[in-house]
Amino acid sequence: MKKQGLVKLTKSGLYCERGDFYIDPWLPVKKAVLTHAHADHTYRGNQDYLVPEEGKRLSRIRLGDEARISTQKYGAAADINGVKVSFHPAGHVLGSAQVRVEYKGEIWVISGDYKLMPDATCTAFEPVKCHHFITEATFGLPIYRWQPTEFIFEEINDWWRRNREKEKVSVIFAYSLGKSQRIMNGIDRTIGRIFTHGAVERLTQAYRESGVDLPETKYVGAVENRKEFAGSLIVAPPSSHGSTWLRKFGVYSTGFASGWMIVRGARRRKAVDRGFVLSDHADWTELQTAIRGAEAETVYVTHGFIPELVRWLNENDINAKPLKTQYVGDENEEGDVLKDEFAKQEVETE
Ligand SMILES: [Zn+2]
Numbered sequence: 437m438k439k440q441g442l443v444k445l446t447k448s449g450l451y452c453e454r455g456d457f458y459i460d461p462w463l464p465v466k467k468a469v470l471t472h473a474h475a476d477h478t479y480r481g482n483q484d485y486l487v488p489e490e491g492k493r494l495s496r497i498r499l500g501d502e503a504r505i506s507t508q509k510y511g512a513a514a515d516i517n518g519v520k521v522s523f524h525p526a527g528h529v530l531g532s533a534q535v536r537v538e539y540k541g542e543i544w545v546i547s548g549d550y551k552l553m554p555d556a557t558c559t560a561f562e563p564v565k566c567h568h569f570i571t572e573a574t575f576g577l578p579i580y581r582w583q584p585t586e587f588i589f590e591e592i593n594d595w596w597r598r599n600r601e602k603e604k605v606s607v608i609f610a611y612s613l614g615k616s617q618r619i620m621n622g623i624d625r626t627i628g629r630i631f632t633h634g635a636v637e638r639l640t641q642a643y644r645e646s647g648v649d650l651p652e653t654k655y656v657g658a659v660e661n662r663k664e665f666a667g668s669l670i671v672a673p674p675s676s677h678g679s680t681w682l683r684k685f686g687v688y689s690t691g692f693a694s695g696w697m698i699v700r701g702a703r704r705r706k707a708v709d710r711g712f713v714l715s716d717h718a719d720w721t722e723l724q725t726a727i728r729g730a731e732a733e734t735v736y737v738t739h740g741f742i743p744e745l746v747r748w749l750n751e752n753d754i755n756a757k758p759l760k761t762q763y764v765g766d767e768n769e770e771g772d773v774l775k776d777e778f779a780k781q782e783v784e785t786e
């Protein structure tokens with residue numbers, strides 16, 4: 437039996453009419469169910485929010501003190517006007533969830549952003565079977581395949597150690613929510629001290645309060661004697677790259693941690709000394725694993741390489757359709773801004 441129509445795309449975002457709620461809406465609505473706290477999924481101005489309990493501190497930072505936020509744990513179910521709504525781990529960042537929506541036996545899963553690669557700063561992705569699966573396709577091309585995370589952390593550790601030996605500061609650019617904390621958790625914290633940009637520090641504190649194991653950090657703005665920075669690691673958002681803020685560190689080397697760093701042109705364009713291929717999104721293989729795991733009769737593809745992934749799925753006997761949302765790239769997110777320019781260039785081969 438074909439079941440469809442429970443969730444549809446409207447000008448405000450994905451809408452469940454039967455339950456009268458939206459998932460990650462981008463225009464103000466009455467009831468918003470959110471997958472995670474990245475800026476392009478968590479917009480302000482909605483009347484009521486339902487967010488995963490595990491990410492409530494991050495949602496609060498994004499939405500402000502006034503927002504009316506209810507939380508719900510992974511696996512628990514809410515009844516919204518007769519529709520069953522539950523969150524399931526997406527493995528993307530702390531408190532990220534796939535939203536499962538069920539009504540009269542029809543099941544939809546809106547996966548938001550997700551990854552299958554292990555990440556100690558958040559709960560691992562959990563496959564959820566459904567009739568209709570909505571997937572992202574940020575890295576939906578075969579050229580995007582990640583190496584095991586341990587290799588990447590070895591690279592970052594080596595880079596930091598060598599800089600330290602040369603009395604250089606190491607400045608790593610990473611998205612302030614998720615990537616920054618994943619780096620801090622995974623690097624060798626015995627190498628030296630870690631300082632943070634203000635945007636990173638605030639979210640890092642929220643991670644700590646949520647029980648994530650992170651090394652001690654110090655906010656750059658609280659440092660009076662610049663000699664303290666010698667040999668340290670500075671974790672800063674990509675937007676601080678090229679700013680005068682960096683001058684206080686004296687002699688430094690720069691690195692950028694992002695999935696896009698797999699593409700040579702992206703690294704050159706970003707003008708960083710080192711690119712570290714570390715992503716919080718599924719790579720080509722992970723997308724396939726997640727999509728197959730959902731066992732859906734229809735897969736809707738959104739965000740990123742939509743036609744490419746849709747074509748591949750249909751050629752491989754998975755019924756897939758494009759879902760064009762009004763998606764706006766955000767610098768807090770995994771460099772969607774870079775995508776169009778660099779995605780189809782050659783893969784880094786060094
Ligand atoms: Zn995200």
Ligand SMILES: [Zn+2]
Nearest residue numbers: 474476549769
């Ligand atoms: Zn996103």
